[in-house]
Amino acid sequence: MTAQNKNKIWAWIGSIFGILILIVAFGAMFLSARWKPILTEKIKAGVYNGSHHLYRIDFKSINLNVITGSLALRDVTLTPDTAVFDSLKKKQMAPAHTFELKLKKLQISRVGILTAYFRKRIDVNEIILQKPSINMIFNRVSRKPDSIKDEKSLYEQISKTFKSVHIKSIKIVDADFDYINKTAAKKVKKSIKHLDININDFLLDSLSGNDTTRFYYTKDASFQIAGYKSVTKDKMYAMKIDTISGSTASKKITAKGFKLTPLYDELTFARKYKIQKDRYNLSFDQIEFNGVDFMGLNTDQKLHAKSLRIGPANVEVFMSRESPPPPGFDKGQNYPHIALKRLNMPTLIDTVKLRNINVKYAEFNPASKKIGSVDFKALTGNILNVTNDSLQLSKKNHALADLNTLLMGTGKLNVKIDFNLTDNNGAFTYSGNLGKFDLKNLNPLSKALGLIEIESGEVQHIDFSANGNLRSASGKLNMLYTSLKIKLLTDNIDGEGTKKKGFLSFLANTILVKDENPQKGEAPRTASMTNTRINSASFFNLMWKTVFMGIKDIVGLGVVPEKNPVKQQKVIAKKIREQKRADRKAARKARREKN
Numbered sequence: 210m211t212a213q214n215k216n217k218i219w220a221w222i223g224s225i226f227g228i229l230i231l232i233v234a235f236g237a238m239f240l241s242a243r244w245k246p247i248l249t250e251k252i253k254a255g256v257y258n259g260s261h262h263l264y265r266i267d268f269k270s271i272n273l274n275v276i277t278g279s280l281a282l283r284d285v286t287l288t289p290d291t292a293v294f295d296s297l298k299k300k301q302m303a304p305a306h307t308f309e310l311k312l313k314k315l316q317i318s319r320v321g322i323l324t325a326y327f328r329k330r331i332d333v334n335e336i337i338l339q340k341p342s343i344n345m346i347f348n349r350v351s352r353k354p355d356s357i358k359d360e361k362s363l364y365e366q367i368s369k370t371f372k373s374v375h376i377k378s379i380k381i382v383d384a385d386f387d388y389i390n391k392t393a394a395k396k397v398k399k400s401i402k403h404l405d406i407n408i409n410d411f412l413l414d415s416l417s418g419n420d421t422t423r424f425y426y427t428k429d430a431s432f433q434i435a436g437y438k439s440v441t442k443d444k445m446y447a448m449k450i451d452t453i454s455g456s457t458a459s460k461k462i463t464a465k466g467f468k469l470t471p472l473y474d475e476l477t478f479a480r481k482y483k484i485q486k487d488r489y490n491l492s493f494d495q496i497e498f499n500g501v502d503f504m505g506l507n508t509d510q511k512l513h514a515k516s517l518r519i520g521p522a523n524v525e526v527f528m529s530r531e532s533p534p535p536p537g538f539d540k541g542q543n544y545p546h547i548a549l550k551r552l553n554m555p556t557l558i559d560t561v562k563l564r565n566i567n568v569k570y571a572e573f574n575p576a577s578k579k580i581g582s583v584d585f586k587a588l589t590g591n592i593l594n595v596t597n598d599s600l601q602l603s604k605k606n607h608a609l610a611d612l613n614t615l616l617m618g619t620g621k622l623n624v625k626i627d628f629n630l631t632d633n634n635g636a637f638t639y640s641g642n643l644g645k646f647d648l649k650n651l652n653p654l655s656k657a658l659g660l661i662e663i664e665s666g667e668v669q670h671i672d673f674s675a676n677g678n679l680r681s682a683s684g685k686l687n688m689l690y691t692s693l694k695i696k697l698l699t700d701n702i703d704g705e706g707t708k709k710k711g712f713l714s715f716l717a718n719t720i721l722v723k724d725e726n727p728q729k730g731e732a733p734r735t736a737s738m739t740n741t742r743i744n745s746a747s748f749f750n751l752m753w754k755t756v757f758m759g760i761k762d763i764v765g766l767g768v769v770p771e772k773n774p775v776k777q778q779k780v781i782a783k784k785i786r787e788q789k790r791a792d793r794k795a796a797r798k799a800r801r802e803k804n
Contacts, residue, residue: 267285279316434452435452447472485532517562581655583616592609606629610627620645621643634678690764
């Protein structure tokens with residue numbers, strides 16, 4: 210065959226392919242143009258009828274490529290009909306959640322158009338919603354007891370048109386999401402920015418509705434929020450979260466890198482307020498819910514999880530006694546088991562797992578003009594049956610905490626707390642024990658807050674148990690120790706600094722303080738301890754102050770009366786006012802002399 214004949218054959222083959230491509234292209238254009246209005250009508254009618262006339266979908270344009278099986282809708286809106294919703298609500302058939310959706314583009318790729326047309330099966334590779342705005346609105350609705358039986362399943366609603374719908378992946382990318390709760394006394398709106406949602410393997414056919422491995426017909430629905438930053442409304446804290454993610458398949462919700470950082474140092478923060486205000490500095494590496502009941506969370510607004518794991522973490526709390534407590538406010542309302550009752554969501558967490566949490570409480574004492582602090586290192590333990598759910602409380606109404614930590618980083622401390630979750634008076638019991646401990650480690654706390662310096666003292670063992678409630682706590686304490694010696698310090702209200710009370714310290718060590726327990730030839734001493742909480746004192750203040758009263762009694766200082774903290778606060782407040790007036794007067798005098 211000559212080269213000329215070969216060229217003719219290739220030209221002939223090329224012409225045939227060219228003609229075929231043109232035929233397919235023109236055919237695709239023809240089908241696309243013909244199917245566009247049909248698809249537009251089918252999509253709108255499908256959403257409207259499939260939702261029992263509750264939703265309407267609208268879009269500016271539709272682009273269809275028959276060859277690639279791709280479909281794109283632009284300027285899409287999905288809106289619920291409030292009149293239809295109200296009608297369904299009266300019939301007790303309304304859904305708990307409704308949705309409002311706006312987005313620039315909805316992209317569907319690799320749709321089996323011929324399969325859908327001839328075989329009545331919809332197969333889609335991927336649906337992508339780019340940067341949508343989504344409103345999810347919760348309304349508490351009642352359902353007829355027999356409505357589930359009477360209501361057609363989603364598959365029954367589409368079975369006359371399609372045999373199955375299978376979508377491999379649905380992606381919602383960088384969404385602005387608003388959750389609106391209309392059931393509260395005042396409408397509550399919670400906003401989330403930069404939300405990503407992935408839905409894998411959506412299957413709707415005659416069997417998928419009964420598939421227990423699927424969540425609303427999907428194998429997995431997951432979400433992630435990345436790089437969240439904000440400043441609190443009061444402009445006092447910066448908040449940061451690296452990621453929040455969740456998955457229905459793994460039944461997990463995880464937050465990583467959560468930080469709440471004060472924007473001011475301790476005393477500057479406290480002096481921004483005219484009343485006492487706790488300052489928090491929080492850093493949590495990870496917070497993870499496991500075994501989450503997503504179905505109950507979605508339909509009934511109930512949070513049920515097998516466990517909540519918190520840690521590693523650092524928690525710092527600071528409070529200044531320089532300012533008066535909030536008038537009329539009782540910190541007893543913030544007892545853990547009382548605050549749990551105020552959650553507006555029924556909650557049941559089988560086990561809260563605390564892992565490697567460092568806790569520091571610091572307080573400024575204007576009497577010493579110093580900050581005293583106590584540290585609990587590597588706090589680890591479990592809290593069982595954390596709930597405010599009425600059904601669970603009828604079965605089991607106690608939460609049990611078993612916690613281990615290192616007091617001031619050295620003393621092994623174990624504390625058990627039994628919270629009565631239904632008692633109106635906030636009843637609880639607690640017990641604990643402390644191993645070998647050098648009492649000088651408590652000086653960062655005792656010198657600033659108690660005006661006592663511990664020169665020496667070795668604890669061999671402490672154990673205690675007590676019953677408490679909103680107002681008081683009482684119990685028993687045992688403490689074995691040796692070589693106790695203390696210094697009594699003066700206050701610093703007049704700005705002269707704390708000083709040793711030499712003679713009084715000598716008298717205290719000689720007459721009052723018992724340097725060991727047991728003393729030679731005697732049985733170990735025990736102490737009854739009791740303490741009444743003032744309104745400005747917290748749950749944990751009541752616990753440790755009650756133990757402190759027992760320790761005072763055992764070491765021989767129980768006869769020394771406690772200063773009334775309310776009266777002491779008034780004296781300090783008066784001194785502070787006088788000092789501020791003197792400072793202002795000195796400043797005015799300095800300005801006059803300068804001029």
